[in-house]
Amino acid sequence: MRTSPAGYLITLAGVALVALVTHAALPHLGLASAALLFLLPVLAASVRFGTGPALVAAAGGALAFNFLLLPPRFTFRIDGFDHIVSVAVFLAVALVTSRLAAELRAREAEANARAAAHAEQAEFAALLSGDTPDVLTRALAWIAARYGAARLIARDALPSEDSALSSLDLSAAGWALQGAEAAGHGSDTMPASGWSFLPFAPGHPGGSGLVAVARPMSGTTRRAEEMTQLQALARLIGQARDRLALADERQSRERLEDRDALRRTLLAAMAHDFRTPLTVLAGEVAALDGDPAAKDRTLAQVHRLGAMMDDLVGAARIEGGALDPQIEAVDLIDCIDAACDRLASALAAHQVERTLPADLPLVAADPVLLTHILVNLIGNAARHARARIAISASPEDGSIQLHVDDDGAGIADDLQDRLFDRFARGAGSDRDGGSGLGLAIVKGFADAMALTVGAGAAPGGGARFTLALPLRQVTIA
Amino acid sequence: MTRVLVVDDEAAILRLVSAVLERGGFTAVPAATARAALAEFERAVPDAAIVDLGLPDMDGVELVAALRQRMSGPLIVLTARDATGDKIAALDLGADDYVTKPFDGDELLARLRAALRRAGRAIAADGVLRHGPLEIDPARHELRLDGRQVTLTPREFLVMEVLIAAGGRLVIHADLLRRVWGPSHVGDSDYLRVVVRALRLKLEADPSAPTLIRNEPGIGYRLGEV
Incomplete structure (x- = not known):
């Protein structure tokens, strides 16, 4: 760092002041003490202004000491060896002192700069800690x-x-x-x-x-x-x-979760609002006098409306990503039973055959979703069967193949590819079929549980739907 | 006359269920809110209650718990088909059974009558529990089917004991697991599947179409109606 001229001037003024004082007080001081006093401006200059002024103070001090105090006084002549030593020692001490002081000063300046840099970083970090986007x-x-x-x-x-x-x-x-x-x-x-x-x-x-x-x-x-x-x-x-x-990421995730929660709440509310009038309808119809067959037909329609509502809610759950399959060991017999119970009125006119081996292994699935799948597959079979529905299961390379067969017209070629799409329906007689969502839900629920579902021809004609289910090994405590 | 409290915030359902109950020979006591239901309990404890889980002034499941503390008679909840969690919670807090909407009156009456029958069942003096063709003698560790003794493993016996003691009431999986395997196994429904499969092979006429041990997928087991 360059020192301003003022530094040199102040240093020289200091030397002059010391020269005046020592000159006046020489009789009381003695030469050695006077020489020590000349070190003061050197020290002060090196600490305050750096090496340059310190050197000037040292040189000026040496000259003034020689000129004013060393006999013969008021000349630059040095008589005697001891006086030469005095001036030399004074210069050496002044130089070393100035060097040490200057180093100290540099170190202090460095520390100050570091502290300033840290303070600046802290201020900057505080500025950055805000949460506003700007x-x-x-x-x-x-x-x-x-x-x-x-x-x-x-x-x-x-x-x-x-x-x-x-x-x-x-x-x-x-x-x-x-x-x-x-x-x-x-x-x-x-x-x-x-x-x-x-x-x-x-x-x-x-x-x-x-x-x-x-x-x-x-x-x-x-x-x-x-x-x-x-x-x-x-x-x-x-x-x-x-x-x-x-x-940002957390916020957008929370927004998504909020939206899912809202969707679920809406679904539940909607389902509740639809089921209440359906329940009342079923109750009022049941209480009516008149032809019992007509009453049963009406009730069957009301129950179909209820099943469609289940499908709609199911479809919305698939759409909304609100499915959270709880995979556990499932006894297929339980789910087939529950599905047939729920479809009791639709199945009343059909013969339902079950071919399930007594040692049918347990499968890995979500029991509630699997039951809904079976309700839809067996309900679909009931709508298309002429007289007979066959439910069979057999182990096949590490999985269980579950078949639901009917003896209806089978799957039309033009429908095969889009069978599991929403609102895909066979032409003609099955217009009064389901919601048009049934098989799409089968597919959606099966996908959610990582099961594969397929459709083809049943051995005796008619349609066959096949669900492949992984085995579940259970070690019991 | 058997008094049945009906709690539902939908006036139409309240009217319908009341009509069904009157037709079935019961006295219906309607309440549109949880508060009204609890107030009715202060007047006179009913013999049975039918509770909708979707109430405006109180969580239906909480109301079930509150009612269960105040009555011992049957408690049946009305719920949506897909509300599996609510069904389990209500059953766990003391509901006897559930009926999903839309239901018809005959189904509701049948469930109510079955629940009342179970509630009025006296325990035989010999300590033997009976359910249809099943007889279980906990003291002698014996189970008989149509008078014929069936050999069961200890777990199988415990499961049957719980189910027969429930007498056709739905027992949720967690409850069965807690009582047979202990509280640390309430989530291990896999165990139940294995044991129930074995039981069906020993007890059912056609194990692929069981009539004695019935399952409600995702919820629990009950013995078939007799």
Whole structure:
């Protein structure tokens, strides 16, 4: 650091003052003490102004001591060996003192600079800790006010055409991202660039971006300490950016979850609202006098409406991703039983055959979803069967193949491909069939449990639906 | 006359269930809110209750728990088909049975009569529990089917003991597991499947179409009606 001329003047004034005092007080002081007094300005100058003024104080002190105090006084002549030694020792002591003091001073200045840098980083970190979306913009403005125009460059958004960045700047930016160390102005790499490029995560190639800071307006070169400080600030910005991205992600996930919860609540409310009038309808019809056969037909229709409601809710659950299969060991017999119970009125006119081996292994599935699948498959069979429905299961290479067969017209070729689509229906007689959602729900629920479902021809004609279920090994305590 | 409390916030359902009950020879006591239901209990404890789980002023499952503390008679809940969690919670807190909407009156009456029958069942003086063709003698560790003794493993015997003691009432999986395997196994419904499969092979005329041990998928087991 250069010392201002004032430093030298004040130093010389100090030396002159000591010279005056010692000159006046020589009779009471003695030569040795007087020489010591001349060390004071040297010490003061080296601490206050640095090496240059200290040297001046040392030289000035030596001259003044010689001229004013050493006999013969008021000449620069030195008589006698002991006086030569006095001046030499004085000079040596003054030089060493000034060097030590100057070093101390440099160290103190360095500590001050470090403290200032840390304070600045702390202030910057506090600025970045905000949660508002404009935090990064404010941080860049903060850097711009102190160091020069600043901007963020994301790894995946390295501008190719930009009026502010030349091709040299862009290659420096690319290099900084690749090498994960500072590049451009103020660094060792492409220092001719108009910007300093400081990666978010120095030393970690593959970081997400960098901060670019324009070279100082004054035209001077950015010093190493400033680069270090900017690098620290860039690192803070990178951390803040990661944190903000994480918070963003969490927020959008929460929004999604809220929407799912709302959807589920709406579904439950809707289902409740539909089932109440259906229940009342069923009750009122049952209480009517009149033809019991007509009553039963009406009740069957009401129950079909209820089943359609179940399908609608099921379809909405699939759509809304609200299925959460609880896979456990399931006895297929239980689910077939429950499905047949629920379909009792629809199955009354049919012969239902079960061919299930007594040692049928347990399968892995969600019992409630599997039962709903079976209700739909067996209900579908009941609508298309002429007289007979056959439910059979057999173990086959590590899984259970469950078949639901009917003796109806079978699956039309044109329907085969879109059988499990929503609202796919056979032509003609099965117009009065289900909701049009039944098989789509079978597919959706099966997918949710990672089961495969297929359709084809039954051995005796008619349609066959097949569900492949994985075995569940149970070790019992 | 048997007094049956009906709790539902839908006036139409309340009217319908009341009509069904009157037709079945019961006295219906309607209540539109949980508060009204609890107030009715202060006046006179009914012989049975039919409770909708979707009430405006109180969670239906909580009301079930509150009513169960105040009465010993049958408690039947009305619920949606897909509300499996609600059904299990209500059964766990003391409901005897559930009926899903839409239901018809005869089904509701049948469930109510069965529950009342179970509630009025006296335990035989010899300590032997009976359900249809089944007889179980816990003291001698014996189970008989149509008078013929059947050899069971200890777990199988315990499961049957719980089910026969429930007398046709639905016993949720967790409850069975807790009482047979202990509280640390309430989630291991896999165990039940294995034991029930073995029991069906020993007890059912056609194990692929069981009539004695019935399962409600995802909810629990009950013995078939006799």
